[in-house]
Amino acid sequence: MKKMLLLLMSASLLLAAQAQNEKYVGYMKKTMAQLDSASTPDAFQQVANSFERIANAEKSEWQPGYYGAYALIMKAFYMKELKEVDATCDKADAMLALSESIAGMKNSEILTLKAMVLTARMRVDGSRGMTMGPKATQLLQQALQGQPAGNPRAMVQMAQMMFYTPAAFGGGKDIGVEWLKKGIAAYESFKPASELDPTWGKPYAEGLLQQWTAGK
Amino acid sequence: MKRLTLIVAILGASLTLLAQTTTLTGTVLDQRKRPISGASVSIKDSYDGTSTDSLGQFRFTSTETGNHTLTITYTGYKAWEQPVSLTGAALSFSVQLKEDQNELTAVVITAGSFEASDIKRATALKPLDIVTTASANADVAAAMRTLPGTQQVGESAELFVRGGEGFETRQFIDGTTVPNPFFGQAPNIASRGRFSPFLFKGTVFSTGGYSALYGQALSSALILESIDLPERSAASASLSPIFASGQYQHLAKNKKSSWGGSAGYTFLGPYFKVISQRPDYFQAPQIFSSDANFRIKTSATGMLKFFGSYANQQLGLRNPDIDQAQLKNAFSLNNDNIYTNLAYRERLANRLKLQAGLSYALNRDNIQQAVQDGENKPVTSGLPWYVAAKNFGINSRSTLVQARGVLEYKLTGLSGIKAGAEYWYSKDKSTFNQLTAQITDHYSSVFAEADVYLSNRLAGRAGLRAEHSSLLNATNLAPRASLAYKLGGGAQVTADYGVFYQKPQSQFLLLQQDLPQMRADHYILTYQKIGVNQVFRAQLFHKGYKQLLKTWPDTSATGNGYARGFELFWRDKISLKNFDYWITYSYLDTKRDYLNFPYSMQPNFAANHTANLVVKRFFTKLKTQFNINYQFATGRPYYNLAFSSTEQKWTVRDEGKTIAFNNLSVSMNYITNIGKAFGVIVFSMNNVLNSKQVFGYNYSFDGSNKVAVVPPANRFVFLGIFLSWGTDRTQDAINNNL
Numbered sequence: 001m002k003k004m005l006l007l008l009m010s011a012s013l014l015l016a017a018q019a020q021n022e023k024y025v026g027y028m029k030k031t032m033a034q035l036d037s038a039s040t041p042d043a044f045q046q047v048a049n050s051f052e053r054i055a056n057a058e059k060s061e062w063q064p065g066y067y068g069a070y071a072l073i074m075k076a077f078y079m080k081e082l083k084e085v086d087a088t089c090d091k092a093d094a095m096l097a098l099s100e101s102i103a104g105m106k107n108s109e110i111l112t113l114k115a116m117v118l119t120a121r122m123r124v125d126g127s128r129g130m131t132m133g134p135k136a137t138q139l140l141q142q143a144l145q146g147q148p149a150g151n152p153r154a155m156v157q158m159a160q161m162m163f164y165t166p167a168a169f170g171g172g173k174d175i176g177v178e179w180l181k182k183g184i185a186a187y188e189s190f191k192p193a194s195e196l197d198p199t200w201g202k203p204y205a206e207g208l209l210q211q212w213t214a215g216k
Numbered sequence: 217m218k219r220l221t222l223i224v225a226i227l228g229a230s231l232t233l234l235a236q237t238t239t240l241t242g243t244v245l246d247q248r249k250r251p252i253s254g255a256s257v258s259i260k261d262s263y264d265g266t267s268t269d270s271l272g273q274f275r276f277t278s279t280e281t282g283n284h285t286l287t288i289t290y291t292g293y294k295a296w297e298q299p300v301s302l303t304g305a306a307l308s309f310s311v312q313l314k315e316d317q318n319e320l321t322a323v324v325i326t327a328g329s330f331e332a333s334d335i336k337r338a339t340a341l342k343p344l345d346i347v348t349t350a351s352a353n354a355d356v357a358a359a360m361r362t363l364p365g366t367q368q369v370g371e372s373a374e375l376f377v378r379g380g381e382g383f384e385t386r387q388f389i390d391g392t393t394v395p396n397p398f399f400g401q402a403p404n405i406a407s408r409g410r411f412s413p414f415l416f417k418g419t420v421f422s423t424g425g426y427s428a429l430y431g432q433a434l435s436s437a438l439i440l441e442s443i444d445l446p447e448r449s450a451a452s453a454s455l456s457p458i459f460a461s462g463q464y465q466h467l468a469k470n471k472k473s474s475w476g477g478s479a480g481y482t483f484l485g486p487y488f489k490v491i492s493q494r495p496d497y498f499q500a501p502q503i504f505s506s507d508a509n510f511r512i513k514t515s516a517t518g519m520l521k522f523f524g525s526y527a528n529q530q531l532g533l534r535n536p537d538i539d540q541a542q543l544k545n546a547f548s549l550n551n552d553n554i555y556t557n558l559a560y561r562e563r564l565a566n567r568l569k570l571q572a573g574l575s576y577a578l579n580r581d582n583i584q585q586a587v588q589d590g591e592n593k594p595v596t597s598g599l600p601w602y603v604a605a606k607n608f609g610i611n612s613r614s615t616l617v618q619a620r621g622v623l624e625y626k627l628t629g630l631s632g633i634k635a636g637a638e639y640w641y642s643k644d645k646s647t648f649n650q651l652t653a654q655i656t657d658h659y660s661s662v663f664a665e666a667d668v669y670l671s672n673r674l675a676g677r678a679g680l681r682a683e684h685s686s687l688l689n690a691t692n693l694a695p696r697a698s699l700a701y702k703l704g705g706g707a708q709v710t711a712d713y714g715v716f717y718q719k720p721q722s723q724f725l726l727l728q729q730d731l732p733q734m735r736a737d738h739y740i741l742t743y744q745k746i747g748v749n750q751v752f753r754a755q756l757f758h759k760g761y762k763q764l765l766k767t768w769p770d771t772s773a774t775g776n777g778y779a780r781g782f783e784l785f786w787r788d789k790i791s792l793k794n795f796d797y798w799i800t801y802s803y804l805d806t807k808r809d810y811l812n813f814p815y816s817m818q819p820n821f822a823a824n825h826t827a828n829l830v831v832k833r834f835f836t837k838l839k840t841q842f843n844i845n846y847q848f849a850t851g852r853p854y855y856n857l858a859f860s861s862t863e864q865k866w867t868v869r870d871e872g873k874t875i876a877f878n879n880l881s882v883s884m885n886y887i888t889n890i891g892k893a894f895g896v897i898v899f900s901m902n903n904v905l906n907s908k909q910v911f912g913y914n915y916s917f918d919g920s921n922k923v924a925v926v927p928p929a930n931r932f933v934f935l936g937i938f939l940s941w942g943t944d945r946t947q948d949a950i951n952n953n954l
Binding site for chain 1: 255258261263289706749789887889
């Protein structure tokens with residue numbers, strides 16, 4: 001009987017854990033779908049709020065903070081009020097810091113988003129490119145080193161960095177296009193470590209390539 | 217087994233029973249009862265929650281039960297929390313969020329100053345702006361001359377602010393003062409600042425009412441903050457027909473320390489051969505300069521920085537003697553200057569920060585002037601006394617050692633207290649012909665300042681500075697106060713008041729020491745509106761001078777004066793696509809009775825109206841930035857003061873106003889790659905329109921000969937190339953990855 005009770009207890013514990021994990025995955029998938037369909041600053045804010053709630057409840061998962069930050073970065077890119085860009089980016093950085101404290105400093109996906117935050121901040125003042133551009137490039141480099149199998153999102157970011165950096169500063173359109181092609185190829189072979197790991201960005205990259213190479 | 221199924225069944229049933237739902241609804245408003253949309257509403261540590269809609273309303277259901285916390289957050293506001301008991305009964309909330317005090321949204325106390333850094337967002341001038349201001353030629357002070365409150369005094373490199381003389385503006389690097397920020401100057405020919413703008417990450421230019429942390433400047437403070445660790449190791453070089461220099465910065469692999477240095481040589485000889493100068497230079501200006509630095513990150517929050525520089529400068533020129541046409545005055549200058557600064561900062565405890573600095577500075581001048589004949593042979597005899605007096609030699613040496621410490625304690629929000637002390641040891645020795653005089657001063661001061669944020673809209677600052685000079689045997693108390701109120705929409709008004717003391721200049725103290733400090737009282741009212749890429753500022757000021765130095769009938773501190781006026785500043789980076797421009801206008805009404813003035817007069821460095829237009833645009837296709845700067849000032853007064861032996865006093869023998877000052881400058885920065893180096897080619901020219909510029913007049917002893925003070929050449933043209941090589945191979949690495 002004793003053995004039975006023990007078995008029962010551990011089974012229910014396991015069951016509870018299983019249920020919790022299913023709940024987490026379910027919520028994440030639902031919110032990720034909302035993120036995919038979001039297209040306005042308000043919608044991105046709502047999705048970010050949802051991810052933040054999950055992040056606060058699940059203190060051992062790095063993905064909720066990651067996606068929350070991603071939603072805020074998208075908001076920062078879409079919002080019209082430039083004076084609020086920095087505050088939104090500050091929040092995104094805070095969520096990334098939380099995510100990084102769980103996933104470790106070398107998470108390639110998080111490093112990529114950190115570079116994207118800087119790109120978003122450059123919207124406020126073009127002259128920030130002088131200092132923030134090289135920092136973003138450095139972060140993307142670390143992101144690429146952190147994932148030897150190839151992180152397509154880091155490559156596409158690098159492509160955009162290079163495309164809009166004047167050749168005189170070591171960038172250029174041709175280098176940008178090369179990186180973009182490399183990124184698109186990497187999407188083909190990219191396999192996420194779990195079903196909640198990031199896979200976004202392929203259609204955008206393909207659209208970008210069309211746009212950049214149109215008329216050539 | 218049966219029992220087991222039963223248990224499982226009960227367990228399952230109880231689980232379903234637990235799944236009661238509670239509906240939570242509510243409205244979220246800001247302090248002015250406007251709805252906040254997009255705020256996050258959640259049951260803490262659960263997934264349950266939602267975001268507010270455009271009316272600030274929310275509604276969600278929760279399956280949690282028992283006691284929990286409801287949290288509402290939104291960027292820029294303080295988080296709101298309340299315990300809730302979830303029982304299945306509907307709950308309703310009406311919430312007002314309080315604005316969070318942060319540096320971005322809060323009212324700014326130092327509205328009177330122009331801050332320039334990459335970090336603070338509400339800035340007027342950034343370090344890069346200094347380099348690309350057409351008239352400035354990468355000189356920090358010259359760039360500040362495009363801001364309101366400054367005068368166009370073309371014959372000096374110093375900053376003349378709001379009716380103040382050049383020495384009334386003091387420069388500080390990391391808290392310690394720089395006694396000789398400019399290279400030595402020949403009479404009426406402007407020199408340049410000693411320090412490159414690239415040494416600094418932040419600049420605060422206060423044209424009045426500055427903080428109690430700084431002293432010994434009657435009018436203005438230019439506060440420079442040196443850069444921390446460089447981004448990467450790099451070598452750089454610059455080359456132009458007038459100078460060549462090289463620099464190296466090494467960043468340690470662990471990115472916790474760096475060292476570097478530079479050396480440069482400037483010689484204007486060849487340039488003066490091509491572009492003729494009015495004075496006859498027998499020694500064209502020549503400067504050898506060098507500096508060294510190290511920076512160590514001593515902990516996560518600690519930083520130790522050293523900067524030291526040495527420069528030697530020589531120049532010699534001849535001008536016609538104003539009294540006797542066949543004679544000339546040959547002036548020569550040999551200057552040595554050392555400046556060193558050791559700065560340390562650390563967070564000592566959670567809310568407590570320390571900033572400390574040590575500095576040593578030495579300046580040595582050897583100035584010789586000789587009266588010469590047509591063959592450039594010295595003439596020492598047979599001259600009337602007022603011409604013979606132009607044969608002289610000055611040897612001077614001044615040392616300044618400073619130590620300074622400031623503790624900063626953060627209270628709640630942005631409020632905080634700063635308190636500190638500083639000590640300056642100065643020794644000045646000067647030999648004029650055969651006469652030697654020497655003075656030593658122990659100057660010490662203690663100061664404290666409190667910033668109090670009463671709300672996000674209202675803030676005040678109160679400061680007090682006590683100073684003592686052993687040489688003057690004088691103790692002074694200088695109170696400072698500011699009050700700032702935010703109007704909304706990025707606009708705010710600020711009122712500043714302050715008392716400022718400064719010791720008389722050492723050339724007077726060498727002769728007489730029982731003098732009090734000079735005093736200026738500032739009253740400033742500022743309105744400013746700051747957007748992301750637009751800044752508007754209007755300022756009204758009054759400055760009263762007391763205890764200024766009079767040199768006649770006796771050397772005494774009975775001089776006085778005033779300066780008042782208003783200033784406008786507008787900078788816009790978005791309205792015209794790709795353009796960045798700013799416009800300034802300054803009105804100044806000032807008079808003073810000091811030195812040998814017979815009565816209160818408008819000093820000869822003060823113009824009533826001054827205006828500036830600065831325009832910049834980068835053309836991406838041409839990889840070139842074009843910069844234009846137009847400076848205008850109405851004429852300045854000039855006087856011929858002569859001692860009347862019949863009346864036994866100084867009289868105004870002649871007076872007038874110079875023609876208006878016009879200066880159009882252009883510069884171009886072309887960005888390119890040369891081999892593995894990143895390069896910038898700079899071309900600049902001032903006074904493109906070849907406008908006649910007159911800074912004042914000199915008079916012969918008898919007043920019969922009146923000679924205009926004009927620049928040594930109508931135009932200054934500069935062409936140079938600046939190259940840098942990064943040695944961390946970032947770029948190579950990127951390209952190799954392809």
